[in-house]
Amino acid sequence: MAGNSQRRNRRTSNKKGAQVGSGGKRRRGLEGKGPTPPASARKGHVKNRVANAKAKQAAARRPAPRRGGAKGTAELVVGRNPVFEALRDGVPATTLYVQQFIDTDERVRAALQLATERGDINLMEAPRPELDRMTNGLNHQGLVLQVPPYDYAHPEDLAAAAFDDGVDPLIVALDGVTDPRNLGAVVRSVCAFGGHGVVVPERRAAGMTAGAWKTSAGTAARTPVARATNLTRTLESYQKAGLTVVGLAADGELELQDVAALDGPVVIVVGSEGKGLSRLVGETCDVRVRIPMPGGAESLNAGVAAGVVLWEAARRRA
Numbered sequence: 001m002a003g004n005s006q007r008r009n010r011r012t013s014n015k016k017g018a019q020v021g022s023g024g025k026r027r028r029g030l031e032g033k034g035p036t037p038p039a040s041a042r043k044g045h046v047k048n049r050v051a052n053a054k055a056k057q058a059a060a061r062r063p064a065p066r067r068g069g070a071k072g073t074a075e076l077v078v079g080r081n082p083v084f085e086a087l088r089d090g091v092p093a094t095t096l097y098v099q100q101f102i103d104t105d106e107r108v109r110a111a112l113q114l115a116t117e118r119g120d121i122n123l124m125e126a127p128r129p130e131l132d133r134m135t136n137g138l139n140h141q142g143l144v145l146q147v148p149p150y151d152y153a154h155p156e157d158l159a160a161a162a163f164d165d166g167v168d169p170l171i172v173a174l175d176g177v178t179d180p181r182n183l184g185a186v187v188r189s190v191c192a193f194g195g196h197g198v199v200v201p202e203r204r205a206a207g208m209t210a211g212a213w214k215t216s217a218g219t220a221a222r223t224p225v226a227r228a229t230n231l232t233r234t235l236e237s238y239q240k241a242g243l244t245v246v247g248l249a250a251d252g253e254l255e256l257q258d259v260a261a262l263d264g265p266v267v268i269v270v271g272s273e274g275k276g277l278s279r280l281v282g283e284t285c286d287v288r289v290r291i292p293m294p295g296g297a298e299s300l301n302a303g304v305a306a307g308v309v310l311w312e313a314a315r316r317r318a
Contacts, residue, residue, distance in 0.1 A: 077145040077210050078138045080107040086145055087114040087121075090221065091213040095122040099131055099142035111143055150208035153224040155234045158197035159241055159265070161224075168265040169243055170313055173199040175231060175281045176272035177302045180206045183225075184215025185303025186270070191219035193310035194317070198223065199267075201231045232280045238267050239286070245269060247277050247285030248305055254289045261287065262313040270302045 077086045077093075084107050087093065096115045102108060115121040131140050162169035172190055177183060183206040187198055206212060207227070213220050228234040235245050244261035247269040269285060271277035276299075282288065291300065291308055300308070 074149050075147040075210055076135060077147060078135050078140045078143075080105070080111065080141045080143050082210075083143040083145045084111045084114070086147070086210050086214065087111055087118070089214045090218045091145075091210045092148055093118075093121050093145050094148050095124055095146040097124050097126050097131060097134070097144040097146070099140075100125050100127050102142040108143065145210075147210050147213075150225070152208070152227040153197065155199050155226040155228050156237065156241075158199070158224060158226055159238060159243060162196045162265075168263075168317075169267075170195040170265075170310070170317075171197055171199060171238070171243070171267045172306050172310070173228075173231065173235065173267055173269045174205060174302060175201070175269055175277055176205065176275060177270065178204065178206050178272065179302075180209045180212035181215045182206065182302040183208070184212040184217075184220070185301075186306045187212070187216040187223050187225065188219045189303065189307040189310050191216075191223040193307075193314040195223070195310060197226060199226045199228050199231070199234060202227050202229050232284050235267060235269070235281065235284045239284075241265075243267050244287070245285045246309075247271075247282055247288045248291065248309065249277055249282065249288040250290055250299060252288035252290035254287060256289050256291050256309060256312055259287060259289050262309075263316050266313065268306065268309050268313070270306050273299055273301045 077083050077091070083096070087096075093115075096111065098108075098112070112123070115123060126134075128142075131142070131144055134140075134144060158171050159169040170190075170193075172186055172195060174183065174186065177186075177200070183198070183200065189195075190198055200206065208220065208225050216223070239245055243265040245267045246259060246261055248271065269277065269281060271281070276282075277285070277288075289309075291305060293300075299305075
C-alpha cells in the first residue's frame with residue numbers, strides 16, 4: 001500500500017495546476033513589475049491627460065518639417081577637351097563613358113587618369129553607336145561624362161544657417177541671369193567675401209550646370225545655391241525674417257557707398273545685364289542702389305556687379 005501511495009503522489013505532483021503557496025499563480029505571475037511609474041505616465045490619471053494635452057499643443061506650435069530644395073537634372077559633358085576640363089575643375093560626376101577601341105591621345109589619357117584618381121567615378125566602356133544615342137549624335141570624340149543632378153538648397157535654409165552661426169546673412173539673388181558662367185562667377189564671389197549662398201529662380205534662369213561649376217573654380221562645393229519657385233515671394237519671406245532687400249539698378253536712388261543696410265542682414269539682388277531687374281522684383285526691393293562708374297560704362301555683368309557689392313559688404317563687416 002505504501003508503494004501505491006508514493007506512486008500516486010508522484011503522479012499528482014506532475015499534474016498541471018495550482019501549487020501550494022502560489023496563491024493560484026505561477027512564479028512568473030509573482031514577479032514584480034518594477035517601480036510604480038509617475039502619475040503623468042499612468043494612463044487615465046489626471047496628470048497623464050494634462051501631459052498629453054501639453055504635448056499636442058507643442059506639436060501644433062512646432063512648424064512642419066520643410067522639404068529640401070529642388071533637384072536639378074542630370075547632364076552630359078561631351079568631347080575630349082570639355083570632359084578633361086570638367087574633371088580637372090572638380091565638376092561632380094558619376095560615370096565616364098569611353099568608346100571601345102578609342103584612339104587615345106594626351107587628353108584621353110589625362111581624363112582617364114583624373115577619373116581614376118578621384119575614385120568615385122565609374123569607368124564604362126561603350127560602343128560608338130551607344131554613345132551616339134546617348135548624346136543625340138553630338139561629336140563626343142569617344143568621351144562622355146555624366147554629371148549628376150545638382151541638389152539645390154531651400155532659400156530659407158541660407159538665412160537660417162547664418163542666424164544659427166550668430167552672424168547676419170549675406171545672400172545674393174539673381175533675377176533673369178541666364179548665363180551659367182555668370183552664376184558660377186557669383187558663386188565664387190559669394191564664397192570669397194563670406195556670403196551665405198545664392199538664390200536663383202526656378203524658371204528662365206541659369207542653373208548649376210557643369211559650366212557654372214567650372215566657372216566657380218571649385219567654390220560651388222562650399223557655397224549653397226537655392227532655387228526659388230517664385231523669386232518675389234522668396235524676397236518677401238526674407239523681409240519678414242528681418243533681411244533688407246537691396247536691388248542693383250543703373251537708375252537706383254542711392255549710390256553704393258550710401259547704403260547703410262550692407263552692415264546687417266541683407267539680400268543683394270542682381271538683374272540681367274541687358275534688362276536689369278524685373279518690374280515686380282524691383283518693386284519688392286527695400287532700396288535700389290547704383291554702382292558709381294566714373295569710366296562711363298553703362299552696366300556691369302552680373303558676376304562683376306555682385307563682386308563689387310559683396311566686397312563693400314565684407315569691408316564693412318570686417
